Amino acid sequence: MQVPLSQVASCANATDxxxxxxxxxxxxxxxxxxxxxLGFSRKAIExxxxxxxxxxxxxxxxxxxxxxxxxxxxxxxxxxGDTQILIGKGFLVTIRRGATATHQTLRDQLENSPEFLGRxxxxxxxxxxxxxVDRYINALTKLETVVESxxxxxxxxxxxxxxxxxxxxxxxxxxxxxxxxxxxxEISRRLSRVEMRNIDAESRAYFGEVADRIxxxxxxxxxxxxxxxxxxxxxxxxxQAQQTDTTKKLASWAAILAVPTxxxxxxxxxxxxxPELDWxxxxxxxxxxxxxxxxxxxxxxxxxxxx
Numbered sequence: 001m002q003v004p005l006s007q008v009a010s011c012a013n014a015t016d017x018x019x020x021x022x023x024x025x026x027x028x029x030x031x032x033x034x035x036x037x038l039g040f041s042r043k044a045i046e047x048x049x050x051x052x053x054x055x056x057x058x059x060x061x062x063x064x065x066x067x068x069x070x071x072x073x074x075x076x077x078x079x080x081g082d083t084q085i086l087i088g089k090g091f092l093v094t095i096r097r098g099a100t101a102t103h104q105t106l107r108d109q110l111e112n113s114p115e116f117l118g119r120x121x122x123x124x125x126x127x128x129x130x131x132x133v134d135r136y137i138n139a140l141t142k143l144e145t146v147v148e149s150x151x152x153x154x155x156x157x158x159x160x161x162x163x164x165x166x167x168x169x170x171x172x173x174x175x176x177x178x179x180x181x182x183x184x185x186e187i188s189r190r191l192s193r194v195e196m197r198n199i200d201a202e203s204r205a206y207f208g209e210v211a212d213r214i215x216x217x218x219x220x221x222x223x224x225x226x227x228x229x230x231x232x233x234x235x236x237x238x239x240q241a242q243q244t245d246t247t248k249k250l251a252s253w254a255a256i257l258a259v260p261t262x263x264x265x266x267x268x269x270x271x272x273x274x275p276e277l278d279w280x281x282x283x284x285x286x287x288x289x290x291x292x293x294x295x296x297x298x299x300x301x302x303x304x305x306x307x
Contacts, residue, residue, distance in 0.1 A: 018121055019091040022103060026095060038062075038091060048095065052082050055183040057190060063088040064198050066125065066187065068132050069180035070099040073142040078173050080180060083132065085125050087198045092121035094128065106131050122199040126206035129188060133213045136181055140220050143177075146170060147224050151231040164232075171228055178221045185214040252301040259293045 023030065028049050035045035044060045058065045066085040071078055081098025094103060106127060150167060188211035192204040199207075263286060301307045 021093045024096045055187055057187045059196055064196055068184060071136055071139045071177055073139040076146050078177055085128055087121050087125045092124050122203040126210060129210045136217045147227055151227055154231040167228055167232055171225055174221050174225050182218055185211050248306040252306045256294050256297045260290050263290050
């Protein structure tokens with residue numbers, strides 16, 4: 001059943017059921033009151049109220065605090081937030097900051113399956129982490145379409161200055177996502193192996209499965225980054241090959257045009273006694289010889305695929 005936040009204190013000591021408190025962008029006053037109602041220590045309240053930029057797990061005497069970074073893709077750009085999961089005896093608290101997606105779907109699913117809720121707050125926490133991994137995969141799938149589009153552009157039409165900037169932005173976004181996701185694998189692995197007060201031995205295996213899924217998400221990120229790097233390198237090689245072909249063509253035409261240029265330069269010198277100047281067939285012989293040499297050079301370059 002739904003319980004107002006003002007009645008948390010009366011439900012906190014209930015022996016049956018699970019108290020799940022979901023907060024979105026709570027104020028410091030609300031967190032202070034919640035901590036007092038649930039019996040949190042001053043250090044725990046200060047840690048919960050502080051903003052977090054990296055995943056972490058902290059064990060207090062009365063609860064376990066898990067901080068997970070959320071990733072959502074809007075307009076093909078990732079946005080980051082954080083979700084705090086507080087695991088205690090008989091209660092679970094989720095605090096969302098900067099994340100638009102809710103946990104209502106999971107809440108409805110668990111409420112329709114009372115046997116899952118009966119496993120305790122630690123099991124629900126593992127299900128929440130598994131839901132976050134699903135959202136990681138969804139965000140990466142959206143970015144995968146962007147990576148594939150950039151890869152096709154690089155391979156088929158080369159790259160421009162704007163494309164290079166776009167590539168750098170994509171790789172930077174993937175690096176930021178990797179930085180946000182990667183520590184979650186170690187955190188989940190720790191929850192699955194280390195004995196903690198508010199996590200039963202039966203629930204540790206679920207955290208181990210979450211850790212395996214996070215590792216696969218990290219592999220997904222690495223594959224996308226490698227695809228971008230390969231596309232850029234392939235585009236560079238294609239551009240270099242095109243430049244080489246252009247250089248060969250220019251060198252070939254320069255060699256061909258050097259023949260008539262040399263002949264014209266020789267006969268353009270103002271000397272009185274030049275060979276064949278008084279010969280009636282001198283002009284056609286020189287022109288014919290020049291054209292023949294140019295044709296021979298053209299045939300040679302064409303045969304060697306320089307033209």
